[in-house]
Amino acid sequence: MSNxxxxxxxxxxxxxxxxxxxxxGKNSHIVTDxxxxxxxHIVGDVLTEALNDRQKxxxxxxxxxxxxxxxxxxxxxxxxxxxxxxxxYPLMGRLVRKSVTAFLTDFMEKTNQLIENSFTFKGLKWxxxxxQSDISFSEYVASQIFLYRVEHVFLIHRETxxxxxxxxxxxxxxxxxxxISSMLTAINDFVGDSFSIDEGGLKEQLQTVSTDTFNxxxxxGPNALVVAAVIGNPPQKVNDQLQLTLxxxxxxxxxxxxxxxGDNEPxxxxxxxxxxxxxxxxxxxxxxxxxxxxxxxxxIFLVVIFIGFQMFKSWTNNQLAAKITLIENQPGIIVKSLxxxxxxxxxxxxxxxxxxxxxxxxxxDNDLIINNLNLTEHQYYSLDPDxxxxxxxKTLSEYPKITALRTNNTLVLSGFISFFKMEKLLKSLEINGxxxxxxxxxxxxxxxNQDATLTSIDSKKIKIQLFNTLIERISVMKLDFDLGSDNxxxxxxxxxxxxxxxVNQLKELASELDISFGLIVIGCSDNSGNKEINEVISLNRxxxxxxxxxxxxxxxxLMYVTGLGxxxxxxxxxxxxxxxxxxxxxxxxx
Amino acid sequence: xxQKKICLLGSxxxxxxxxxxxxxxxxxxxxxxxTIGVKIDKKVVVFENEQVKLMVxxxxxxxxxxxxxxxxxxxxxxxxxxxxxxxxSSLSEAVEIxxxxxxxxxxxxxxxxxxxxxxxxxxxxxxxxxxxxxxFDEVFDTSAKSGENVxxxxxxxxxxxxxx
Numbered sequence: 001m002s003n004x005x006x007x008x009x010x011x012x013x014x015x016x017x018x019x020x021x022x023x024x025g026k027n028s029h030i031v032t033d034x035x036x037x038x039x040x041h042i043v044g045d046v047l048t049e050a051l052n053d054r055q056k057x058x059x060x061x062x063x064x065x066x067x068x069x070x071x072x073x074x075x076x077x078x079x080x081x082x083x084x085x086x087x088x089y090p091l092m093g094r095l096v097r098k099s100v101t102a103f104l105t106d107f108m109e110k111t112n113q114l115i116e117n118s119f120t121f122k123g124l125k126w127x128x129x130x131x132q133s134d135i136s137f138s139e140y141v142a143s144q145i146f147l148y149r150v151e152h153v154f155l156i157h158r159e160t161x162x163x164x165x166x167x168x169x170x171x172x173x174x175x176x177x178x179x180i181s182s183m184l185t186a187i188n189d190f191v192g193d194s195f196s197i198d199e200g201g202l203k204e205q206l207q208t209v210s211t212d213t214f215n216x217x218x219x220x221g222p223n224a225l226v227v228a229a230v231i232g233n234p235p236q237k238v239n240d241q242l243q244l245t246l247x248x249x250x251x252x253x254x255x256x257x258x259x260x261x262g263d264n265e266p267x268x269x270x271x272x273x274x275x276x277x278x279x280x281x282x283x284x285x286x287x288x289x290x291x292x293x294x295x296x297x298x299x300i301f302l303v304v305i306f307i308g309f310q311m312f313k314s315w316t317n318n319q320l321a322a323k324i325t326l327i328e329n330q331p332g333i334i335v336k337s338l339x340x341x342x343x344x345x346x347x348x349x350x351x352x353x354x355x356x357x358x359x360x361x362x363x364x365d366n367d368l369i370i371n372n373l374n375l376t377e378h379q380y381y382s383l384d385p386d387x388x389x390x391x392x393x394k395t396l397s398e399y400p401k402i403t404a405l406r407t408n409n410t411l412v413l414s415g416f417i418s419f420f421k422m423e424k425l426l427k428s429l430e431i432n433g434x435x436x437x438x439x440x441x442x443x444x445x446x447x448x449n450q451d452a453t454l455t456s457i458d459s460k461k462i463k464i465q466l467f468n469t470l471i472e473r474i475s476v477m478k479l480d481f482d483l484g485s486d487n488x489x490x491x492x493x494x495x496x497x498x499x500x501x502x503v504n505q506l507k508e509l510a511s512e513l514d515i516s517f518g519l520i521v522i523g524c525s526d527n528s529g530n531k532e533i534n535e536v537i538s539l540n541r542x543x544x545x546x547x548x549x550x551x552x553x554x555x556x557x558l559m560y561v562t563g564l565g566x567x568x569x570x571x572x573x574x575x576x577x578x579x580x581x582x583x584x585x586x587x588x589x590x
Numbered sequence: 591x592x593q594k595k596i597c598l599l600g601s602x603x604x605x606x607x608x609x610x611x612x613x614x615x616x617x618x619x620x621x622x623x624x625t626i627g628v629k630i631d632k633k634v635v636v637f638e639n640e641q642v643k644l645m646v647x648x649x650x651x652x653x654x655x656x657x658x659x660x661x662x663x664x665x666x667x668x669x670x671x672x673x674x675x676x677x678x679s680s681l682s683e684a685v686e687i688x689x690x691x692x693x694x695x696x697x698x699x700x701x702x703x704x705x706x707x708x709x710x711x712x713x714x715x716x717x718x719x720x721x722x723x724x725x726f727d728e729v730f731d732t733s734a735k736s737g738e739n740v741x742x743x744x745x746x747x748x749x750x751x752x753x754x
Contacts, residue, residue: 160665162593162645182595182630182645186662190627193661262592262642262667 120293135213138170139231148232149280151214154181155249155270156225157260161185164224164260164267167274184209184218184227221246223257228277238279245273316343323368324348331386332356336378345372353382355390383433385409391432399425402445414444419505420466422447436498443497447505460513467509470502471583474519479545481577483528486540488548496545499581500552507558510585517585519554521546523563524580527573531566539563545579591634593643594751595665596744599658599691600672601683602651605704608734609672610648613744618735625650628662637748644744658687660694668698668751670743671726675703675710685722698750701726702743706733 035042055061076084130140154177155164163181184206192203209216215234219226219242226246230238249270250257256266317340324346328335332353339347350359359375389406396404402415402425411434417425422445426436434440477499479492488496503519510517523542525534539562546561567576598606607625612618614631629648634641647666652658663669669691673684681703688699703719723729727750732739 157665160593160595160645160667162595162665178593178632178643178645179630182632182647185665186628186630186647189661189664193659262594264591264593 121295123293133212139213147281148230148234148238150228150230150234150238150278152177152229153274153277154184154225154227154229155267155274156181156185156227157257158185158220158222158224160260160262162260162262162264164264165270165274167271167278169278169280181227184216184225188218188220188225217242219243219246221250223254223260224249226274226277235281238277241277241279245277248273313342317341320346320368323366324363326366327359327362330357330362331384331390332382333359334380341372344370345374346370347374347376349376349378351378351380353384353387354379355387355394356382388433388439392429392434395425395428395432410439410441412441412444416446419447437491437494443494447501463509463513467506467513467515467585470506470509471585474499474502474506474581474583477581479541479579481541481579483526483577484537485577486537486544488544492545493548496548497552500549500554503549503554503558506583514588515585516588517558517583519549519559520582520584521549521559521561522580522582523561524576524578525564525566526576527566527568535563535565537563538565541577541579591641591643592752593645594667594748595645595647596747596751597647597649597663597666597669598672599649599669599684599687600651601674601677601680601687602653602656604651604672604674604677604680604684605734606651606672607648609670609702609704609732609740609743610646612734612737612740614646616737618737628659633744635745635748637745637752642748642752644748652683652687658690660690663691663695666695666697667754668700668747669695670700670702670747672702672704672732674705675714675731676705676708678711678713678715681714681719681722685725688725698727698747698754700743700747700750701729702732702739703729704732704734706731706738707735 051061126140126144127137130137133140149169151169152166153168154166156162157164161182161184163178166177166181187209188206191206195204205220206218208218213231215230215232217228217230217234217239219228219239224246226242226249228234228238228242252273253267253270320343321338321340324338324340325335327333327350333356334351336349336351337347338349341347348359352359359377360373363370363373388409389411392404392411396402396413399415399417399421402413402417405412405414411429413425422442426440426442429435429440436442477495479488479495481487506517509515521542523538523540523545525538525541527534542561542563546556546559549559550556567573569576598610600606602624603622607623607629608618610629610631614633625648627650631646631648632643633646634643636642647662649659649662650656671684671688671691674680684701688701691699701722719729728743728746730739730743730746732743734740
């Protein structure tokens with residue numbers, strides 16, 4: 001039995017030896033070949049789990065894969081950029097839109113804040129105070145808007161005082177964070193060594209540092225400090241948050257803090273923890289709403305109202321001025337200056353003919369009611385036909401028997417009038433701008449024979465004076481002829497009619513005054529042409545005129561007609577083609 | 591980026607602040623202003639293609655009325671002890687300060703014999719200086735005024751610290 005047992009033992013040992021030689025010996029390829037055959041399946045079954053386990057164990061998978069992935073991406077960018085772009089395109093579009101939206105939102109918010117804080121009285125005041133205090137406007141605004149705000153948070157290595165990481169509430173980097181960290185540590189060292197040590201053997205520790213702008217809250221830990229720079233008065237919750245963050249950092253970065261040799265790279269991941277400390281609280285909303293630029297809005301509103309009012313006032317003034325300027329269309333009125341101060345105050349300087357319409361009447365006729373009319377009026381004598389006619393009408397109103405007709409600015413008078421009244425009327429009309437032979441026709445004006453005016457005048461002196469006046473009037477009459485002509489034109493005939501009228505009046509007065517008279521009709525000629533012919537022409541001119549007078553009814557016996565020939569006076573000899581008149585009178589012998 | 595805290599130690603008026611000013615700002619000022627407490631500057635240097643940010647603690651000079659302040663040495667990665675070749679006593683004081691510093695910290699240390707632009711004092715003994723060489727990792731003659739060896743002394747300290 002024992003032999004068989006020993007034989008079995010020897011056999012199994014041999015088998016094991018053979019098996020060992022098969023696996024590990026020269027025939028090991030038999031096993032490895034079989035394993036290789038199924039290697040893909042075997043590894044594929046456990047690959048994911050194995051990678052996960054190894055990553056958990058020492059994190060080496062990431063380290064191995066990272067360069068491979070980087071190389072792959074680099075290769076892909078270099079050789080298959082089209083595919084990469086196509087793959088990333090949908091994502092890139094969204095990312096760009098998101099980035100642009102975020103930028104615009106941030107920009108609008110900052111712009112709104114800037115406008116809000118710049119256009120209020122308070123904003124300007126803050127700007128001035130910030131300038132006076134030599135701090136930036138944004139810092140001052142933050143100090144005014146926030147009850148408190150944590151501006152910066154520093155994580156400082158306690159032993160060396162070196163800055164491990166810092167975060168800021170605004171996007172700008174704090175360039176002095178390193179120096180602040182070191183100086184805080186130096187101050188802390190100074191405090192710790194300079195003041196007494198407490199009962200537990202711990203040194204004094206700086207907790208807060210206050211400046212004009214900041215409160216520095218210092219939370220010391222065994223290996224690191226967390227320091228927060230706070231604007232305003234920080235509440236207890238900031239201290240609590242700092243303490244929590246400090247504890248978390250000590251818990252998460254224990255090894256890194258203990259082994260710190262100057263490399264702050266491992267502490268980059270502490271940013272999220274430090275961000276939690278960037279707390280802030282705004283002042284109450286009522287105060288914020290009070291920050292609305294109501295003052296600026298009121299000012300803008302008032303300015304708009306003022307400008308609108310001024311524009312409306314200017315427009316109405318211009319309208320009124322345009323209306324008032326129409327007064328110039330009235331005859332006998334000239335506007336020298338017009339100043340419309342407002343709708344109720346007007347300064348007007350005009351020239352006005354006394355016969356023209358009154359300014360106030362014209363304003364009333366046109367429904368222009370002006371309370372303060374400062375009118376400066378100067379009189380002038382207008383030659384406007386309408387004004388002349390108005391004056392004539394005024395004069396003619398005293399002569400009810402006379403009818404006046406205005407045609408083409410010429411006044412045609414008709415009716416019966418006494419000799420003296422006619423003289424007076426003609427004088428008045430002449431003063432008023434109507435002159436016989438120019439714009440006044442009196443041919444239809446008949447002497448009123450029934451009028452006893454002449455006879456009623458008893459005064460001999462007056463009659464003599466009238467007699468002389470008529471002679472003067474006849475003496476100044478003259479008829480101008482064309483060169484070489486003895487033809488009596490229509491205007492000459494009108495003058496001859498007047499002459500006839502004067503001679504008739506003279507005849508009446510002469511008989512009353514017992515005076516004999518005769519009318520001398522003298523023809524003249526210039527020195528052009530033959531002298532004998534000129535004598536004939538001059539005589540013909542006088543004869544033609546006397547003939548017309550005779551036709552009108554003047555007795556030939558009262559006329560003496562003569563021709564002077566050419567008038568050899570050097571200054572007039574070229575234009576002496578005239579017929580002139582004179583009256584010779586003598587006291588009757590009887 | 592690697593950061594290192596380094597300190598400058600030495601007697602009063604040996605030129606510690608001037609060395610730092612020359613190193614950081616590249617300027618020298620004849621006017622003497624005593625440092626109170628500590629003054630801290632920073633400068634980034636490049637050593638073997640690696641940027642190193644140096645936080646330079648310029649510690650006030652120590653004398654009989656103002657004892658050495660070892661508290662500022664805490665966490666220091668290296669320090670420079672400065673002496674003045676125009677004042678031989680400053681060398682023995684530098685050694686003394688170095689001995690005191692050694693008690694609280696063990697790190698690379700360089701001796702800077704400053705004011706090299708001036709003639710040495712009559713009783714300055716270079717042999718005496720040789721005796722102290724083994725106490726320091728390196729000894730440099732420096733001039734804050736001319737800038738001689740200023741950059742080198744800091745770069746050497748960086749080298750020593752990174753190898754440490």
